[in-house]
Amino acid sequence: MDKSIQRKYVLDEMNKMDYEEHREKSRIIAGRLMEDPAFIQARTVGVTVSAFPEVDTHELIRECWKAGKNVAVPKCLRKSRQMDFHVITDFGQLEVVYMHLKEPKVGETQYVKPEEIDLLIVPGVVFSKSGYRIGFGGGYYDRYLADYAGTTRSLAFDLQLAESVPVEPHDIPVDAIYTESRLVVAGKVSG
Numbered sequence: 339m340d341k342s343i344q345r346k347y348v349l350d351e352m353n354k355m356d357y358e359e360h361r362e363k364s365r366i367i368a369g370r371l372m373e374d375p376a377f378i379q380a381r382t383v384g385v386t387v388s389a390f391p392e393v394d395t396h397e398l399i400r401e402c403w404k405a406g407k408n409v410a411v412p413k414c415l416r417k418s419r420q421m422d423f424h425v426i427t428d429f430g431q432l433e434v435v436y437m438h439l440k441e442p443k444v445g446e447t448q449y450v451k452p453e454e455i456d457l458l459i460v461p462g463v464v465f466s467k468s469g470y471r472i473g474f475g476g477g478y479y480d481r482y483l484a485d486y487a488g489t490t491r492s493l494a495f496d497l498q499l500a501e502s503v504p505v506e507p508h509d510i511p512v513d514a515i516y517t518e519s520r521l522v523v524a525g526k527v528s529g
């Protein structure tokens with residue numbers, strides 16, 4: 339199936355969730371990640387600030403702060419279509435400048451190199467059982483992952499899992515995907 343059709347179909351399904359269902363499932367998904375040794379051991383976590391209908395990451399970010407972890411969020415560089423991650427210690431250090439996305443205020447936050455991020459939580463719209471993904475189409479994460487050697491995870495609702503997605507040469511799969519009912523690891527699915 340065409341990438342943009344698959345993206346639109348799944349986004350439409352995600353948008354059908356009501357506020358309660360979205361919040362409850364997000365809480366379960368984030369809770370599962372928080373039990374993962376890769377999360378527990380991470381000193382610095384790279385994560386996006388979610389926007390509905392993405393799996394909510396706000397509570398996860400607060401839990402990172404409580405546990406003394408650094409929270410690094412991406413700033414998009416539009417010309418080069420690259421991203422820089424900056425450490426935020428408060429949601430007040432975010433601003434909306436690009437595509438309704440909450441991004442770090444670069445003057446107020448510390449830049450971190452890819453090798454300083456222990457765990458990168460990779461966003462996406464559709465995920466395959468091999469860990470491949472369809473994002474919002476900016477190619478930002480594909481570019482970042484090309485230079486990133488650390489551990490990756492994704493957070494998704496069950497309805498975002500597809501049998502397969504089109505794979506291009508630049509696509510790099512994530513190590514594992516948490517949903518409200520499943521853990522998908524390197525092509526294996528368990529309950």
Ligand SMILES: Nc1nc2c(c(=O)[nH]1)N(C=O)[C@@H](CNc1ccc(C(=O)N[C@@H](CCC(=O)O)C(=O)O)cc1)CN2
Nearest residue numbers: 386387388389412416437439461473474475476478479
């Ligand atoms: N919450 C959240 N934040 C995130 C992402 C995400 O998926 N979720 N990203 C995940 O990657 C990055 C932003 N990704 C983007 C992906 C596509 C376009 C986009 O479609 N841009 C239009 C218009 C560009 C322009 O105005 O210059 C385009 O490409 O046509 C923008 C951002 C970083 N932050």
Ligand SMILES: Nc1ncnc2c1ncn2[C@@H]1O[C@H](COP(=O)(O)OP(=O)(O)OP(=O)(O)O)[C@@H](O)[C@H]1O
Nearest residue numbers: 461471472473474475476477478479480481484508
């Ligand atoms: N490593 C890369 N080097 C150069 N161009 C790239 C790279 N990765 C992706 N691109 C380009 O970026 C554009 C968007 O890529 P793609 O459609 O795979 O995005 P996506 O996976 O849906 O989104 P994202 O990675 O932002 O979540 C494509 O035109 C692709 O060719």
